[in-house]
Each structure stands twice: as C-alpha cells, then as structure tokens.
Amino acid sequence: MKTSTFLSICLVFISSFSLTSSIFAITTLELQNLVQCNNLNIEDYRHFSDHYDEKLRQLGWKQDFNLSQYPIYIYTHSKPFVFFERPTQEIAISRNTFTAIYRDVDIQDLSNTLDIPPSPFLNNSSRFQGEKLVHIVPATNHHLTYYIKQVLLEVENSSSTALLGCRFEIDKAEMEKLLRKLGTSS
Numbered sequence: 001m002k003t004s005t006f007l008s009i010c011l012v013f014i015s016s017f018s019l020t021s022s023i024f025a026i027t028t029l030e031l032q033n034l035v036q037c038n039n040l041n042i043e044d045y046r047h048f049s050d051h052y053d054e055k056l057r058q059l060g061w062k063q064d065f066n067l068s069q070y071p072i073y074i075y076t077h078s079k080p081f082v083f084f085e086r087p088t089q090e091i092a093i094s095r096n097t098f099t100a101i102y103r104d105v106d107i108q109d110l111s112n113t114l115d116i117p118p119s120p121f122l123n124n125s126s127r128f129q130g131e132k133l134v135h136i137v138p139a140t141n142h143h144l145t146y147y148i149k150q151v152l153l154e155v156e157n158s159s160s161t162a163l164l165g166c167r168f169e170i171d172k173a174e175m176e177k178l179l180r181k182l183g184t185s186s
Contacts, residue, residue: 026047026048026055026058026059027059028059028081030044030048031048031056031059031081032081032082032083034048034098034166035083035091035098035099035100035165035166036083036084036150036165036166037134037135037148037149037150037165037166040135040148040166041137042137042143042146042168045146045168048098049096052093053073056075056091056093059077060077060078060079061075061076061077061091062075062076062077063075064076064090071094071095072092072093072094073092073093073094074090074091074092074101075090075091075092075093076089076090077089077090081100083100083164083165084100084114084164086100086102086105088100088101088102090103091165092163092165096167096168096169097151097163097165097166097167097168098165098166099151099153099163099164099165099166100163100164100165101161101162101163102161102162102164103160103161104160104161105160105161105162106160107128107152107154107160107162108128110152110162110164111128111130111152114132114150114152114164115132116130116131116132116150116151116152117130117132118130119131127153127154127155127156128152128153128154128162129151129152129153129154130151130152130153131149131150131151131152131167132149132150133147133148133149134148134149134150134166135147135148136148139171139174144170144171144174144175144178145170145171145174146168146169146170146171147168147169147171148166148167148168149166149167149168149169150164150165150166150167151163151164151165151166151167152164
C-alpha cells in the first residue's frame with residue numbers, strides 16, 4: 001500500500017471525527033458517564049476523545065503538567081467530583097482510557113466492591129491491575145466492534161493510589177483485517 005493512500009485514508013477518518021466533535025459540548029453528567037462506563041455509545045466516546053483538553057477546560061478541569069507523564073495526562077479541579085460514588089479532584093486521560101484518581105484507598109476493597117477481578121496475566125506483579133467487560137458495541141458500517149471495559153489500576157510506586165474508570169478497545173482482529181484489506185487495495 002502506498003504511503004500517500006494510507007495517509008489519505010487516515011486524514012478522512014480524522015477529518016470526519018473532527019467535524020462532528022466541533023459541535024459537541026460535554027456536561028458534567030456526560031463526563032461522569034464516560035468515566036463510569038454508563039449509558040455510552042461510541043459517538044460519545046469519539047466526540048469526547050477529540051479535543052478532550054478543550055472540553056475538560058470548559059468544565060473547569062486544568063491539566064497538571066507536574067503530574068502528567070506522556071501518555072497519561074492528569075487533570076485537577078478546584079472542587080470534588082463524584083465518580084463511582086467516591087469524591088475526587090483528579091482524573092487521568094490516556095489514549096482510550098478515562099479514569100478518576102483515588103488516593104489513600106484500599107485497592108482490594110475497590111476491586112471487591114466493583115467486582116473487578118485481577119488480571120490473570122499479572123499474577124507475579126506486585127501491583128493490582130484488573131478489568132471487567134461492561135458492554136460490547138457491535139461493528140456497523142461506521143465503526144469496528146468496541147469493547148467497553150471498567151478498569152482498576154494500582155499506580156506504580158504507590159500502594160494506595162488507584163485509577164478507576166473506563167477503557168474503550170477496538171476489536172484487534174477486526175482492526176488487523178481492515179489494515180490488511182487496506183494494504184491489498186493499493
């Protein structure tokens with residue numbers, strides 16, 4: 001596949017998402033639903049993930065450049081927000097994952113309360129990482145299959161700080177098939 005063809009296809013995808021996101025404003029309730037994996041559709045995720053910095057600033061969130069480390073961006077707020085029935089003034093954004101940050105929490109208690117099991121792939125890890133499938137969004141003519149997962153991650157080097165939120169994953173096999181198809185069409 002020619003590089004110019006691939007770049008053209010990518011630009012079409014990016015342009016279509018950017019055009020729709022420019023008219024989308026997010027509310028506090030929509031942010032809460034996004035972080036908690038509630039009442040979501042793929043359009044909500046796409047609209048928010050485009051220009052999320054601008055949308056968070058409109059709600060009073062400010063990026064904390066001292067805490068942010070690529071690819072995780074930390075945002076703080078002057079007043080507490082409630083996610084998962086727990087107050088916090090910090091959220092973290094990383095590619096396809098939107099989480100609330102909780103400090104001084106019992107990770108195992110959160111895991112049990114929300115029924116998020118530890119990952120079977122990290123048995124030897126000293127920190128907790130788990131996820132629970134919440135919803136599958138079937139593929140359509142406009143998007144691939146998405147898996148919406150609730151995630152709980154213990155922050156490295158901190159036994160009492162957790163990231164708790166929602167991850168949006170595209171079906172990897174469908175993505176690979178699409179990329180192979182695009183590669184053979186040139």
